Amino acid sequence: MKWKGHTILGLIMGLPFISSPEQIFLVVAGALYPDLDHEIKSDIVNRGILISLGLVLISLLVYILEPSYFDVTFLLLSTGVLILYLIPHLASHRGITHTFICMFVVSLILGFIAYKLSVFSPVVAGIMALTMVSSENILGKVIPICTLLWIVLYLLLSQGIHPLINLPHVYHYILPVAVGYFSHILGDCLTPAGCNALYPLNYKLHRWEAIVLIGMWIFLLVAYLQIKI
Numbered sequence: 001m002k003w004k005g006h007t008i009l010g011l012i013m014g015l016p017f018i019s020s021p022e023q024i025f026l027v028v029a030g031a032l033y034p035d036l037d038h039e040i041k042s043d044i045v046n047r048g049i050l051i052s053l054g055l056v057l058i059s060l061l062v063y064i065l066e067p068s069y070f071d072v073t074f075l076l077l078s079t080g081v082l083i084l085y086l087i088p089h090l091a092s093h094r095g096i097t098h099t100f101i102c103m104f105v106v107s108l109i110l111g112f113i114a115y116k117l118s119v120f121s122p123v124v125a126g127i128m129a130l131t132m133v134s135s136e137n138i139l140g141k142v143i144p145i146c147t148l149l150w151i152v153l154y155l156l157l158s159q160g161i162h163p164l165i166n167l168p169h170v171y172h173y174i175l176p177v178a179v180g181y182f183s184h185i186l187g188d189c190l191t192p193a194g195c196n197a198l199y200p201l202n203y204k205l206h207r208w209e210a211i212v213l214i215g216m217w218i219f220l221l222v223a224y225l226q227i228k229i
């Protein structure tokens with residue numbers, strides 16, 4: 001599946017979980033991250049590794065030379081970014097990045113980074129997360145789409161429409177990334193090649209399993225709506 005399909009599926013599956021407009025950027029970031037393992041994205045990954053490795057080294061040097069200036073959060077964020085880029089750098093296409101284990105790890109890290117960046121602005125945090133995982137070409141197309149949706153969601157939520165789920169603190173940022181990521185894995189399972197999403201189990205998920213999972217997602221959503229209403 002191409003980035004357009006992943007973006008659309010991510011938005012469809014992510015919208016019910018939105019409680020704040022800026023989460024839309026994180027849903028799409030989660031939906032686009034797994035394909036960083038593609039060769040054509042190696043420029044983004046290599047650049048990310050160099051920058052984040054530099055930041056980690058600077059942080060460690062500061063700790064050694066001037067401990068009073070050392071900031072553990074800065075080191076954590078730099079290390080998190082480095083891990084985010086090392087995973088696809090070391091992975092083969094549709095390898096570890098297309099597994100539920102990686103979905104869990106990346107959602108935690110990217111969600112944590114966005115949570116910390118939200119101190120400046122939640123919208124900036126969302127856009128930064130999306131920028132980290134997108135090529136310039138894709139970014140130029142998804143940012144306008146997300147911005148338009150951000151406006152629509154802002155208007156809807158400010159009109160008193162209550163979100164289905166509204167998680168606090170860092171979970172507010174982890175959830176949309178995880179849902180977007182989940183949609184990517186399901187999207188690729190729908191293709192003939194399938195995905196080894198259950199790694200370390202050696203079992204490929206194919207179209208029918210993906211359809212069952214999407215069906216379960218719809219069922220749970222409808223059931224939850226019934227309870228809420």
Ligand SMILES: [Zn+2]
Nearest residue numbers: 034035098188
């Ligand atoms: Zn993929």
